[in-house]
Amino acid sequence: MEIxxxxxxxxxxxxxxxxxxxxxxxxxxxxxxxxxxxxxxxxMATALQSGAEAIQVFADIDELFRISQRWPAEQRxxxxxxxxxxxxxxxxxxxxxxxxxARVGGKRLFMSTTNGTRALExxxxxxxxxxxxxxxxWAVVRYLLEEQPRTVWIVAAGxxxxxxxxxxxCAGAIACALRVERGSDCxxxxxxxxxxxxxxxxxxxxxxxxxxxxxxxxxxxxxxxxDLDYCAxxxxxxxxxxxxxxxxxxxxxxxxx
Amino acid sequence: MEIxxxxxxxxxxxxxxxxxxxxxxxxxxxxxxxxxxxxxxxxMATALQSGAEAIQVFADIDELFRISQRWPAEQRxxxxxxxxxxxxxxxxxxxxxxxxxARVGGKRLFMSTTNGTRALExxxxxxxxxxxxxxxxWAVVRYLLEEQPRTVWIVAAGxxxxxxxxxxxCAGAIACALRVERGSDCxxxxxxxxxxxxxxxxxxxxxxxxxxxxxxxxxxxxxxxxDLDYCAxxxxxxxxxxxxxxxxxxxxxxxxx
Numbered sequence: 001m002e003i004x005x006x007x008x009x010x011x012x013x014x015x016x017x018x019x020x021x022x023x024x025x026x027x028x029x030x031x032x033x034x035x036x037x038x039x040x041x042x043x044m045a046t047a048l049q050s051g052a053e054a055i056q057v058f059a060d061i062d063e064l065f066r067i068s069q070r071w072p073a074e075q076r077x078x079x080x081x082x083x084x085x086x087x088x089x090x091x092x093x094x095x096x097x098x099x100x101x102a103r104v105g106g107k108r109l110f111m112s113t114t115n116g117t118r119a120l121e122x123x124x125x126x127x128x129x130x131x132x133x134x135x136x137x138w139a140v141v142r143y144l145l146e147e148q149p150r151t152v153w154i155v156a157a158g159x160x161x162x163x164x165x166x167x168x169x170c171a172g173a174i175a176c177a178l179r180v181e182r183g184s185d186c187x188x189x190x191x192x193x194x195x196x197x198x199x200x201x202x203x204x205x206x207x208x209x210x211x212x213x214x215x216x217x218x219x220x221x222x223x224x225x226x227d228l229d230y231c232a233x234x235x236x237x238x239x240x241x242x243x244x245x246x247x248x249x250x251x252x253x254x255x256x257x
Numbered sequence: 258m259e260i261x262x263x264x265x266x267x268x269x270x271x272x273x274x275x276x277x278x279x280x281x282x283x284x285x286x287x288x289x290x291x292x293x294x295x296x297x298x299x300x301m302a303t304a305l306q307s308g309a310e311a312i313q314v315f316a317d318i319d320e321l322f323r324i325s326q327r328w329p330a331e332q333r334x335x336x337x338x339x340x341x342x343x344x345x346x347x348x349x350x351x352x353x354x355x356x357x358x359a360r361v362g363g364k365r366l367f368m369s370t371t372n373g374t375r376a377l378e379x380x381x382x383x384x385x386x387x388x389x390x391x392x393x394x395w396a397v398v399r400y401l402l403e404e405q406p407r408t409v410w411i412v413a414a415g416x417x418x419x420x421x422x423x424x425x426x427c428a429g430a431i432a433c434a435l436r437v438e439r440g441s442d443c444x445x446x447x448x449x450x451x452x453x454x455x456x457x458x459x460x461x462x463x464x465x466x467x468x469x470x471x472x473x474x475x476x477x478x479x480x481x482x483x484d485l486d487y488c489a490x491x492x493x494x495x496x497x498x499x500x501x502x503x504x505x506x507x508x509x510x511x512x513x514x
Contacts, residue, residue: 007264007420021419162278163264165447190422190471197458198451213447 001144001178002151004029005171005191008158009115009122021189030149032123033130033140033174036157037166038215039094039224040116041241042133042231043079044109046096048251049239051105052077055249057120058112061087068110077104080112084222087112095227096135115157120247123155129243130252134170134206138235141177142254143242151188165198165213166231169206172199173234206232258401258435259408261286262428262448265415266372266379278446287406289380290387290397290431293414294423295472296351296481297373298498299390299488300336301366303353305508306496308362309334312506314377315369318344325367334361337369341479344369352484353392372414377504380412386500387509391427391463395492398434399511400499408445422455422470423488426463429456430491463489 004021006012013020020026035041044055053075058064061080068076079092086093092103094113111117116131123129128149132140144152154174156167172195178186179196187193202209210216210228219228241249261278263269270277277283292298301312310332315321318337325333336349343350349360351370368374373388380386385406389397401409411431413424429452435443436453444450459466467473467485476485498506 011419159447162268163446163448163451165450168447168451189420190416190425191420193422193469194420194425194451194455198454201454201458212444212450215447 001149001182001186002188003154003175003178003186003192004152004188005154005156005168005195007156007163007168007191008161009119009155010161012122012153012155015123015125027151029126029151029153031128031130031144031147031151032126032153032155033132034116034119034123034155034157035132035167035170036113036116036119037133037170037231038210038219039096039227039231040113040157041131042135043094043096043099044131044241044249045133045136045237045239047099047104047109048241049237050099050101052099053106053108055109055111055241057117057247057249058110059117059121061112064110064112071108075107077107077109079109082114084219084224095224096230097226115159119155119157123153124243124246126153131241131249132170132174134173134232134234135237136239137170137173137177139238139240139254141174141181143240143252144178145181159215164215166210166215168195169198169202169209171195172197173203176200206234258406258439258443259445260411260432260435260443260449261409261445262411262413262452264413264420264425264448265418266376266412267418269379269410269412272380272382284408286383286408286410288385288387288401288404289383289410289412290389291373291376291380291412291414292389292424292427293370293373293376294390294427294488295467295476296353296484296488297370297414298388299392300351300353300356301388301498301506302390302393302494302496304356304361304366305498306494307356307358309356310363310365312366312368312498314374314504314506315367316374316378318369321367321369328365332364334364334366336366339371341476341481352481353487354483372416376412376414380410381500381503383410388498388506389427389431391430391489391491392494393496394427394430394434396495396497396511398431398438400497400509401435402438416472421472423467423472425452426455426459426466428452429454430460433457463491
């Protein structure tokens with residue numbers, strides 16, 4: 001297994017062309033993992049663990065309204081934020097704390113977020129598409145060990161188009177766990193090596209790291225402290241959101257969980 | 258002092274406009290530091306330590322030939338590479354091992370390299386412009402402590418347009434030393450925090466890290482093992498190359514060295 005890390009969706013090569021990264025000719029990946037720790041992919045894993053039927057993601061808000069209308073009203077929830085704040089007329093923002101079983105059980109979440117949606121769009125044609133957060137890191141690693149994709153692209157949603165500490169450390173957390181489980185190095189590029197060093201250095205201080213990150217500081221200023229602590233709880237959720245049709249994610253069945 | 262790290266020259270905001278990074282409005286920096294550990298900025302520091310009069314850098318090879326012709330033949334050397342290999346008709350490639358006092362003493366080096374030149378061009382209008390490598394890390398830190406620029410942009414040359422491990426760890430080495438010397442955190446962005454973690458994790462294994470990096474593997478395949486070991490020798494050179502006119506770098510006078 002070989003892991004390549006992209007710091008932002010914009011850095012992901014166009015999947016319709018022959019991909020290159022640095023000096024390397026890349027094969028198309030068997031698997032892509034989208035990470036948006038603060039907070040889209042953390043929220044997705046929590047919603048599915050709480051019994052949500054599926055998450056359907058949209059870049060375009062009008063399309064979200066249009067498609068969600070076709071769904072029975074009692075089985076749908078609109079979830080979305082821009083710049084960390086809930087969208088008007090939406091049921092949920094982008095906070096995992098809202099995703100209780102009572103609230104989301106049996107429902108489909110129609111979702112649009114600032115960074116995470118764009119990352120998912122960029123790799124939606126990859127055969128296996130997962131989302132990961134710190135909370136479901138271990139479940140994602142187990143899924144990879146079962147599926148054994150040869151090439152994995154980890155795509156960080158980033159923050160405002162740039163590098164983000166919280167997504168990069170989550171990429172490192174996945175790569176570090178795979179290195180231990182497989183007894184061999186999976187780093188395909190320099191980014192994955194640096195991400196592993198970040199996790200090695202900060203793994204015992206994840207809540208602090210999320211507050212050190214610029215995105216986390218912004219969320220703390222919006223009063224999202226509870227979310228920051230929750231998003232830092234590594235390996236606390238046993239669900240892997242997997243794309244089952246374009247833009248629709250459901251909880252994967254994991255053997256032995 | 259606040260440090261911002263750019264992984265590639267392309268990520269540096271256009272200096273003629275109001276700059277933003279992530280969610281931040283940036284003030285124009287008082288100081289920029291260009292890093293190309295493998296090998297342009299390592300070579301520059303070595304050449305100046307060996308008594309070279311100056312380094313004059315060029316993106317365009319024709320311009321390099323044209324301008325260098327105006328210099329007395331016995332006082333000039335043409336230095337350049339593309340893809341790690343010496344350019345035809347040039348006196349030197351891009352290896353610090355060529356820069357002995359006998360070879361470069363009193364000479365001006367007219368230089369063009371694959372990655373480093375482009376990074377220097379991108380920030381050539383910044384008031385204080387330095388180059389750094391692992392070898393002269395400490396000299397650069399001392400210079401910063403003397404000058405006390407409020408904002409410092411560290412620009413990694415990167416490799417083939419992408420993130421490079423060796424330049425990022427050098428950025429982290431500078432930021433870590435400043436944190437210790439000043440007794441306070443200088444990290445202005447998420448990239449600088451991640452770069453510090455990389456240095457913290459790998460500082461005792463720098464030769465190994467340079468060989469782990471994709472650029473380093475490429476150079477090892479070209480037979481540049483001696484250069485890799487040299488480029489990893491942190492704090493071994495007491496020279497800071499500083500731009501004294503656009504594109505021309507000379508050794509700064511450091512108090513007490």
